Amino acid sequence: MRHITILLFYIYGTIQLCLCKDIGRRQVSNDEISRSKDSEETPDFPFTTVIDILSSNVQFSTFLRLIQRSGNVNHLNDLQNFTLFAPVNSAFADYDDEFDISTFDINDYIFHNCILYTNDLINTTKIIYEGVNHPFVIGQSWDSMTKTNFKINKIPIVEPDLTPNFQNATVQGILNNLEKPLSLSEVIKEENYQLHDQLDIIFDDLNRLISRISESEKMVDGNTVIIPSDDSFERHLNSVELKYLLDSYNNLDRMQRPVREKWINHLESFFRNLIFKGIHGGFIDQSEVLTNLNNESILFDSNRVGTHHSSNITQDSLASNEIFRNGVAHFFEDTTILTNGVSFDAENYLHGLNCSGFVSEMYFRNIEDMIQSKEGIDEKMTIFVPEANQNDGMGFTKSTLLYHFMNEQIRLEEDFPVLSRGESFTKIFNSSFCSSGKKLGNNCQRVKITKRGDGYWINDKLKITVSKPYIIGNKLIYTFTGDLTPPGDLILSVPPFAHCSKSISFLRQLNLLELKQNHEGYTVFLPCFNSWGSISLTMDLIERDLSLMEQIMKNYILNGLYYTDMEDKLLETTNILGEKVKLKRIDDPDDSKNIELELDTMFDNITLSKTEDIFFNQGVLQPFQMTDLPKAVNISIKQLIGVTDSFEMISFLNKFGDLSHKLFHNSPHADLYSILIPTYSSLIFEDININSTKLENFLRLHILKGNETAGLINCSGEITTDLGQILECRKVSDTESFLKIKGGSDNEVRILKKGCSTARNNHADQRACVFLIDRPLSLSWTHRYNYHFSFPIMAIATGAVIGVLFIMSLFCCMVVLKVGKDPSHRHTDTNDEEQARDEHDPRRPLLSVPGNNVRSYTNQHRMVRTPTSFNGATSKSNDSPSNSSTIPTHCSKSAAQAYSANSTATPINVSPRN
Numbered sequence: 084m085r086h087i088t089i090l091l092f093y094i095y096g097t098i099q100l101c102l103c104k105d106i107g108r109r110q111v112s113n114d115e116i117s118r119s120k121d122s123e124e125t126p127d128f129p130f131t132t133v134i135d136i137l138s139s140n141v142q143f144s145t146f147l148r149l150i151q152r153s154g155n156v157n158h159l160n161d162l163q164n165f166t167l168f169a170p171v172n173s174a175f176a177d178y179d180d181e182f183d184i185s186t187f188d189i190n191d192y193i194f195h196n197c198i199l200y201t202n203d204l205i206n207t208t209k210i211i212y213e214g215v216n217h218p219f220v221i222g223q224s225w226d227s228m229t230k231t232n233f234k235i236n237k238i239p240i241v242e243p244d245l246t247p248n249f250q251n252a253t254v255q256g257i258l259n260n261l262e263k264p265l266s267l268s269e270v271i272k273e274e275n276y277q278l279h280d281q282l283d284i285i286f287d288d289l290n291r292l293i294s295r296i297s298e299s300e301k302m303v304d305g306n307t308v309i310i311p312s313d314d315s316f317e318r319h320l321n322s323v324e325l326k327y328l329l330d331s332y333n334n335l336d337r338m339q340r341p342v343r344e345k346w347i348n349h350l351e352s353f354f355r356n357l358i359f360k361g362i363h364g365g366f367i368d369q370s371e372v373l374t375n376l377n378n379e380s381i382l383f384d385s386n387r388v389g390t391h392h393s394s395n396i397t398q399d400s401l402a403s404n405e406i407f408r409n410g411v412a413h414f415f416e417d418t419t420i421l422t423n424g425v426s427f428d429a430e431n432y433l434h435g436l437n438c439s440g441f442v443s444e445m446y447f448r449n450i451e452d453m454i455q456s457k458e459g460i461d462e463k464m465t466i467f468v469p470e471a472n473q474n475d476g477m478g479f480t481k482s483t484l485l486y487h488f489m490n491e492q493i494r495l496e497e498d499f500p501v502l503s504r505g506e507s508f509t510k511i512f513n514s515s516f517c518s519s520g521k522k523l524g525n526n527c528q529r530v531k532i533t534k535r536g537d538g539y540w541i542n543d544k545l546k547i548t549v550s551k552p553y554i555i556g557n558k559l560i561y562t563f564t565g566d567l568t569p570p571g572d573l574i575l576s577v578p579p580f581a582h583c584s585k586s587i588s589f590l591r592q593l594n595l596l597e598l599k600q601n602h603e604g605y606t607v608f609l610p611c612f613n614s615w616g617s618i619s620l621t622m623d624l625i626e627r628d629l630s631l632m633e634q635i636m637k638n639y640i641l642n643g644l645y646y647t648d649m650e651d652k653l654l655e656t657t658n659i660l661g662e663k664v665k666l667k668r669i670d671d672p673d674d675s676k677n678i679e680l681e682l683d684t685m686f687d688n689i690t691l692s693k694t695e696d697i698f699f700n701q702g703v704l705q706p707f708q709m710t711d712l713p714k715a716v717n718i719s720i721k722q723l724i725g726v727t728d729s730f731e732m733i734s735f736l737n738k739f740g741d742l743s744h745k746l747f748h749n750s751p752h753a754d755l756y757s758i759l760i761p762t763y764s765s766l767i768f769e770d771i772n773i774n775s776t777k778l779e780n781f782l783r784l785h786i787l788k789g790n791e792t793a794g795l796i797n798c799s800g801e802i803t804t805d806l807g808q809i810l811e812c813r814k815v816s817d818t819e820s821f822l823k824i825k826g827g828s829d830n831e832v833r834i835l836k837k838g839c840s841t842a843r844n845n846h847a848d849q850r851a852c853v854f855l856i857d858r859p860l861s862l863s864w865t866h867r868y869n870y871h872f873s874f875p876i877m878a879i880a881t882g883a884v885i886g887v888l889f890i891m892s893l894f895c896c897m898v899v900l901k902v903g904k905d906p907s908h909r910h911t912d913t914n915d916e917e918q919a920r921d922e923h924d925p926r927r928p929l930l931s932v933p934g935n936n937v938r939s940y941t942n943q944h945r946m947v948r949t950p951t952s953f954n955g956a957t958s959k960s961n962d963s964p965s966n967s968s969t970i971p972t973h974c975s976k977s978a979a980q981a982y983s984a985n986s987t988a989t990p991i992n993v994s995p996r997n
C-alpha cells in the first residue's frame with residue numbers, strides 16, 4: 084500500500100512538473116517524494132508499529148521517552164485507527180528536561196478514528212474536533228523556514244506520513260510541541276496583537292465584554308465564535324451604549340445586584356449573537372447554515388482552501404480557524420448580527436453617561452420602572468440627569484428624583500423659537516413629581532426651561548450641557564451641570580433681586596411662610612419690585628396694624644394654582660380668608676411678554692410677566708408690582724395722617740368744619756381730597772399753630788382735590804391746590820420728588836412718604852392720599868412780586884457790574900494772547916526748550932515736530948496737548964502759542980519716527996514743568 088502511495092505521488096509530481104503549473108507545489112511534491120523515499124530506506128521490519136517508527140527515528144527519542152515514562156507504550160500499541168503527532172526532539176529543547184510528566188496526556192497528540200495523510204490536506208484546511216482532546220486545525224500552509232507544506236495548529240509537519248505496516252495509523256512528525264490551547268480571550272488577545280500590527284485593526288472590545296461574563300467559557304464550549312473588531316462595535320453602537328456595555332466608568336461592577344445582573348444579562352445576550360452552535364471552520368464545501376445561541380441563522384462559507392470565511396452577516400474574515408480551548412474563532416472586521424435583538428433602555432444610557440449613581444438611587448427608591456421599557460411599553464419622557472461629578476453619592480430623595488423627569492418629549496432645538504440677540508424664551512413643563520397630594524393636589528411640580536443666548540437653562544440656574552438629547556426609544560435624555568432639587572419653601576424660592584423683602588417680612592410676621600396643606604396648592608400674589616416703597620405711609624400703617632396686614636396679605640394668597648402659561652382664561656377660587664375670588668386673564672395680543680389678570684377682589688389689574696412664575700413646594704409665587712390694595716381693605720385718610728407724627732394737622736382741620744368734612748367724610752357722591760402733611764418738627768419750626776392767622780388758607784394750600792392726586796403720585800403735570808395755587812412737581816429719582824409753587828418763590832418741599840386711603844367715589848379718577856412733606860408750603864411763597872419787589876433794580880445793577888468786569892477780562896486775555904504769539908517773547912520758555920532738547924530725556928514730548936509745523940500740527944493733534952490742558956496750570960493760557968513752542972524746534976524727525984523712538988517710555992506731558 085505504501086508503495087502504491089509513493090507511486091501515486093511520483094506520478095502526480097511528474098504530471099505537475101510537466102505542466103509547470105505551480106512551482107511551489109511541485110517543490111512540495113518532490114520534497115514529499117524524497118521524504119517518502121527516506122522512510123523507505125529505514126530498515127523495513129516485516130511488522131512495524133507506531134512505537135517502532137518512533138524508536139527507529141532518533142528525531143523522536145525525546146517524545147518516545149515521554150511515552151515510555153508516562154507508561155503509554157502498550158496503550159499506543161493497542162490502538163488502531165489513529166494519527167499520532169510526534170514532536171521532534173528540538174520541540175522539547177525549551178523544556179530543559181523538566182517536562183512535567185504529570186501534564187503529559189498522550190491523547191493530546193492523537194486523532195482517534197482518523198488516519199490522516201498529508202495528501203488529504205492538499206489545498207485544504209480541516210478542523211478536527213472529534214476523537215481529539217481539543218480541536219485542531221490542520222491543513223496546507225507553506226512554511227518557508229522548514230520548507231514544509233502542512234501545519235497543525237500553526238506547527239509545521241516536518242516528518243509527514245510515517246506509516247507503520249502493522250497498525251492502522253500514521254505518525255506525523257511536527258516541529259514543535261502541541262501546547263494546550265489557549266482560552267478564547269487569550270486567543271483574541273494574541274490575534275489582536277497580530278492583526279493590529281498587520282492591518283491596524285483592534286479586537287479589544289469583545290474581550291473586555293467577555294471578561295465580565297463569568298459564564299463565557301461555558302457558552303463558547305464546543306462552539307464557533309465570530310469575533311468582530313472594535314470598529315464593528317463602534318459602527319453598531321453609539322458611544323453611550325458602548326460605554327455602558329464595557330462599563331467604561333467602572334461603576335456597574337459595584338452596583339446593587341439587580342443592576343449588575345441586568346447588565347450581565349445584557350452582555351450575555353450580546354455575546355450569544357456571536358456564538359454559533361458546533362464547530363465550523365476549515366474548508367466548507369457548500370454553505371452551511373449556522374445557528375447562534377439566540378437561535379438566529381446565518382449562511383457560512385469558506386474560500387477554496389478553507390483559510391478564510393464569509394457569511395451573509397460578514398465580509399471575508401481577517402483571520403480564521405483560530406482554535407481555543409474548546410472551539411474555534413473567526414475574526415471579522417464587522418458583523419451585522421452584533422446588535423441583533425439587543426435593545427437598550429434609558430437605564431442603560433444613564434450608565435453609559437456615567438450616571439449610575441442616579442440609577443442606583445432610582446432602584447433604591449423603587450422607581451426604576453421609569454427608566455426601563457418593559458413589555459414593549461415605552462412611555463414618552465424626558466429625563467434630565469446631572470452630569471456625573473465626584474461627589475456623586477449625595478443621595479436623592481424620591482421627590483428629587485421624580486423632579487428630573489418630564490412626562491413628555493422636550494426637544495429643545497425644535498420646541499424653542501429662534502431668538503434674536505439678547506432675547507430669552509421660557510417654557511414651563513410638568514415634572515413627574517406629582518405625588519405631593521397634600522401640598523399640590525393632583526398637580527405636578529413644574530420645571531422651567533429657558534433658552535438664552537448662552538444655551539438652555541433649567542429653572543434659570545442649571546445649564547443644560549448639550550441641546551441635542553440622547554434619544555432612546557421614546558425617551559430623551561439631557562445632562563446638566565449642578566444639582567436639581569424640587570422647589571423648596573416659599574422663602575427660599577423668592578428671587579433675591581425682585582425686591583420682595585417687605586412682603587416676605589409681612590408674611591413672616593403673619594406666619595404665612597408655611598401655609599396649611601390645602602390639597603390643591605396656593606397661588607401667592609406677592610407685591611414685589613419695591614411696591615411698598617412707593618406707598619411707604621401705608622406701609623407704616625400696616626406695620627403698626629397686624630390685622631390690617633393680615634387682611635391685605637391674605638387677600639393675595641389664593642387657593643389653587645395659577646400659572647401664567649395656563650390656557651384657562653377664568654379661574655374661580657377663594658383666597659385664604661375664604662372669600663370667593665374670580666380671576667380673569669386678559670390677553671393683549673400686542674404684548675407677548677405679559678399677561679394681565681383681573682381679580683374681582685382688586686381695584687387694579689395685576690400685570691404678570693409670562694413664565695416668570697416662581698415655584699415653591701406649596702404652589703406658585705407670582706411677583707407683581709402692586710398699585711393698589713385689595714378692595715376689602717379699609718384705610719382712611721385719618722389713619723394715614725395718624726401714622727405721620729403730625730396729628731396736630733387733624734385738630735387744625737377740625738377747626739374748619741368744611742375742610743374736615745371734605746377730607747374725612749366719604750360718600751360716593753362727594754369728591755375725594757388728598758392732603759400734604761408737613762412733619763411735626765417743621766410745623767413747629769415754621770411756627771404754625773392752631774392760633775396762626777390764615778390757618779385756613781395754609782391748610783387749603785395743602786389740600787388737593789381727588790382728581791389732582793394722580794398728578795402728585797406720578798409727579799407730573801400741574802397740581803392745583805384747594806386754595807387755587809398751582810404746584811409743580813420735580814422728580815429727582817424714583818423715590819425723591821420735590822414740590823414748589825408755580826410762579827412763586829424757588830423754595831421747594833420734599834415729598835417724604837405717601838399713602839392712599841381706600842376710599843372711592845363715583846369718579847374713577849379721584850383718589851384720597853396723604854403726602855408727608857419735610858416742611859410746610861408757606862403762604863408767603865405765593866407772593867413773589869410783593870416779596871421781591873425791590874430786587875430787579877439790584878439785579879440790574881449787579882448785572883451791569885458783572886458785564887463790565889467780563890468785557891474787561893476778555894480784553895485782557897486778548898492782549899495776553901497777542902503777546903504770546905510774538906516769537907520775540909519766547910524767552911520765557913527757554914527752560915522748557917533746554918530740557919526738551921535732550922533727545923533721551925524721557926520727558927521729551929513724544930510727538931516732536933519741526934518748528935514751522937508746530938501750529939498746524941498742534942491743531943491736527945489736539946489730543947496730544949490735552950494732558951497739558953488737564954495738568955497744566957489753568958492760570959496759564961494753554962492755548963497760547965508760547966506753550967506750543969515748548970515743542971523742540973531743532974528736531975527734524977517726523978512725528979512717527981519720534982514716537983516710535985520713545986514709544987517704550989511712558990507718555991510724557993508736553994509741558995514738563997508742571
Ligand SMILES: *[C@@H]1O[C@H](CO)[C@@H](O)[C@H](O)[C@H]1NC(C)=O
Binds near residue numbers: 164196
Ligand atoms: C477504523 O475507522 C474506520 C472508519 O472510521 C472504521 O470503519 C473502523 O471500524 C475502525 N476500526 C477500528 C478497529 O476501530
Ligand SMILES: *[C@@H]1O[C@H](CO)[C@@H](O)[C@H](O)[C@H]1NC(C)=O
Binds near residue numbers: 104105205206
Ligand atoms: C491545488 O491548487 C492548485 C492551485 O490552485 C491546483 O493547481 C491544484 O490542482 C490543486 N490540487 C488539488 C489536488 O486540488
Ligand SMILES: *[C@@H]1O[C@H](CO)[C@@H](O)[C@H](O)[C@H]1NC(C)=O
Binds near residue numbers: 249251
Ligand atoms: C484499517 O482501516 C481500514 C479502514 O479505515 C480497514 O479497512 C482495515 O481493515 C483496517 N486494518 C486493520 C489492520 O485494522
Ligand SMILES: *[C@@H]1O[C@H](CO)[C@@H](O)[C@H](O)[C@H]1NC(C)=O
Binds near residue numbers: 372380382419
Ligand atoms: C443569512 O442566511 C440565513 C440562512 O439562509 C437567513 O436565515 C438569514 O436571514 C440571513 N441573514 C441575513 C442578514 O441575510
Ligand SMILES: *[C@@H]1O[C@H](CO)[C@@H](O)[C@H](O)[C@H]1NC(C)=O
Binds near residue numbers: 679681
Ligand atoms: C382691567 O382690564 C379690563 C379688561 O381690559 C379693563 O376693562 C379694566 O378697566 C382694567 N382695570 C383697570 C383697573 O385697569
Ligand SMILES: *[C@@H]1O[C@H](CO)[C@@H](O)[C@H](O)[C@H]1NC(C)=O
Binds near residue numbers: 774
Ligand atoms: C391759642 O390761643 C388760645 C386762646 O387765645 C390759647 O389758650 C392757646 O394757648 C393758644 N395756643 C397756642 C398753641 O398758642
Ligand SMILES: *[C@@H]1O[C@H](CO)[C@@H](O)[C@H](O)[C@H]1NC(C)=O
Binds near residue numbers: 788790791
Ligand atoms: C379736576 O376737576 C376739576 C373740576 O372739578 C377740573 O377743573 C380740573 O381740571 C380737574 N383736574 C384734572 C387734573 O383733571
